[in-house]
Amino acid sequence: MKTKNLIYYALISSIFLFSLVSIWKILVTLQGVELKNFNFEIIITLGIAISLLNLIIGEKLNYLIKSTLFAFIFTFVDGYIVQVMPVWYNIGIFAILIFFTLKINKYSQKYLASEHSSQIVIFDFLTLFGIVLFSFVILFPFYMMLITSFKTQAALLINPLDFSINFKQDFKELFKSYFVIFDTYKFGRYILISTFVSVGTVIVTLLFAIPAAYAVARLNFFGKNFLSTSILIIYMFPAIVLVIPLYTVFSQLGLRNSVGGLLIVYTATTLPVAIYMLQGYFRSIPKELEEAAIMDKLNWFGIIIKIILPLSIPAISSVALYVFMIAWNEFLFSLMFLDNPNSFTLSRAIQYLSGDAETPRQYLMAGSVVVTIPVLLIFVYFEKYLVSGLTAGSVKG
Template sequence: MKAAWNGYVTAPVIGALWCAVIAVTVAVAMSFATGAPFRPSWLALSWGAAAGFSALYGALVLWGAAAALLVAGLLGFGPMLSGDGAGLAAQLVGHGGVALFTALGLAKMCEELRPGPATRHEFEEAVIRFLTGFGYIFFTAIVVIPFYVMVMTSLKNQAALMANPLDFSLDLTRRWHLFDSYVELLTQYNFGSYLWTSFYVSVLTVVITLAFAIPGAYAVARLRFRGQALMSRSVLLIYMVPMIVLALPIYIAFSMAGLRNTIFGIVLIYPVTTIPVALYMLQGYFRGLPAEIEEAGLMDGLSRLKVIWKITLPLSLPALASVSLYVFMIAWNEFLLAFMLLDDPGKFTLTRGIASLNSSEVPRQHLMAGAVIATVPIMAIFLGLERFMTKGLTAGSVKG
């Protein structure tokens, strides 16, 4: 291990790995953006090692190496190879990107490394910086790629996608026709009504859930009674029972009671799946509120219910907001029950509607447009209220 604590070893190794990471990233990004054949080359390792080595001798040398990388790339023996299909502009951007990001990253990573032996701190600092850079690229890529593919597919047509599955560049001359899939979904496939159904089912679920969960959570968190500990444990236990175990009898019961295929049945069943979650999150929050304020209210002559209404609830507005958001998200994204209980296309929720698009007769840009329609509202709400959402998620839900 100690042999690695040397600038002459660490810098080229990190340089080689980093240059490979950048070459792969830029090749993937350029392929997805233009559809032209870009691919990383094994030469990236040796070019990177050289760049890492040069980073030991100061910024000027490093930028010289970067310029060499760019030229080599354009001439066809750099870290990334571009095929014939790539235009000059794309080539410049691609190879320039490889050179630029390799040099920028290495400048940061090898900042503390000097030619010759390095201390443990300098070595570990360089490794950590490499891992950090790699981590940002890695996580961003895995999160962004599926969503990018989803959105871009919805804007293209089947024939273009079959011809070159990598070409996600948009034909801007089509102007508004880019959104044809969305228009068709909303007009011919009834998605407007699914959107509305999903929305009001989710809102009703939130309202009903809160109406049940607030008193229950308060009782479990604050009031003393026999069986309180047992109750708070059962909340968590029930929260763990998988829906698929309950789905069978619910399906049978709903079939017999004629509640299958009705929105009423869905509104009846959704809150029960979310009440344990809400109860669990809220009781955690209520426990954290200082009991003294409530006791002061009691001393001043308020009844318990008044205390809840006038003191506890106003104090827990942030928690209520995050619980509502979380419950809304669960109801909006719910798939299993909607899939089992709804068969009538007039009553579908969004998720059920998307499931019905999954057939070979429906072009896949429609499927992806449906996915985008379902994703955008929940994302918009989430990003707008991210503060509450993150708090809500950590407040006691590890459920997925």
């Protein structure tokens, strides 16, 4: 056993333990429990002691007994000696310790003697650490958004750290923010407009993109190469440089504040990537099928409807979902073009709501939950299609 490996092992594992315990402590604090210190020194010392003891005991004890023993010691020290904590806190700590000791069980004195073991230990723990940390950092804002929407203004001001929800209260009280945004701020209408614009954009984009993609994939014509390269270059052009001319032209044509105008712009901005994604897929469909169709005297319309479409359902769905997501999340154009509350989309409505400093934050968060949930649900449910769409379309955002 090398001393260097031993030190790395003990330090890294105890730091990992410390971060797990700290995240648990943060979550516990957010339930209104008074907790003022991470106790860095104590936890690290305990962690080093446990990881060293683990090596010394080795396989003399059954690993389950060993884990339970360590977990009990740690929980007792942390939850009763250092500070007195509620039982559910200690159960959490106990579970963390069981998890931790099962992880370090794999390292033995023999293992640490091998050449790259310190690197492997670091990599193992960094992986675990990464999983825990990234999940926490990513999910926390979503968690906060959801919780805040169920709180009241007074509760938020008294203790901003109290994330606990009183489920015993009346259903109407609990969902009060949602009732308010639907009743007072007309969010039902905005959901309808957003849905209409997004679904409309998907339909119009597909109507325009499928024939164009078919032509680019299959037919020979002058300027084809130029067209297919310019599709991508056009896609790189940022929305912010289109805003001023579109604003002026739309103002003069009276298209501002109209959902139709928004739909045209969304369609145009998503068309290049839709064509690009679809033509790639169309190319992969065997040509023989179409040749047979030409023999049967089908025209291009027939070919697209009867042969190409049924074969490319997966590609079309991923384009559709991708376009839907872009249109649903879009903010810049809706900010520029809509200033009449009667034609707001959800994103624009939330921004408008926040413009008034008096708007309580729980309403803002309830609105945010309303606009976020559909996309996340669609994403989780159709992840396979969307991920392929994202990788192909990839750049927008």
